[in-house]
Amino acid sequence: MSSTAPQARYKTPLIPSLFKTIRSGYTPGLLSRDLSAGITVGIVAIPLALAFAIASGLTPERGLYTSIVAGFFMAFFSGSRFPVSGPTGAFVVIIYSIVSRHGYE
DSSP states (O other), X not given: OOSSXXXXXXXXXXXXXXXXXXXXXXXXXXXXXXXXXXXXHHXXXXXHHHHHHHHXXXXXXXXXXXXXXXXXXXXXXXXXXXXXXXXXXXXHHHHHHHHHHHOOO
16 A cells, blocks of 8 residues: 555546536526526525625625626536525625725725
8 A cells, every 4th residue: 555645536627517507408498497596586685785785885786796796606607506605694794894994995
């Protein structure tokens, strides 16, 4: 036996799940279900993002931009077909203190 750690037998490339899903046969039925889920999440996430921006001392537009950009990156670069992410209320206190001390820029 050698003293080095055994090498991994299987290596998987880092490919976003979006590409794997499309390659495996993305159907119009899956698209309609995904659109329905996206609308449902948007109904909850967009007002929440606006509220977090206001509570953090920023304009509502900043929350809207952040939710759109963060949602896109999460959906595009996720390694899972069903990613779970979202803001949490605890960040409001942290973001507010940073913005009040240093400003938005």
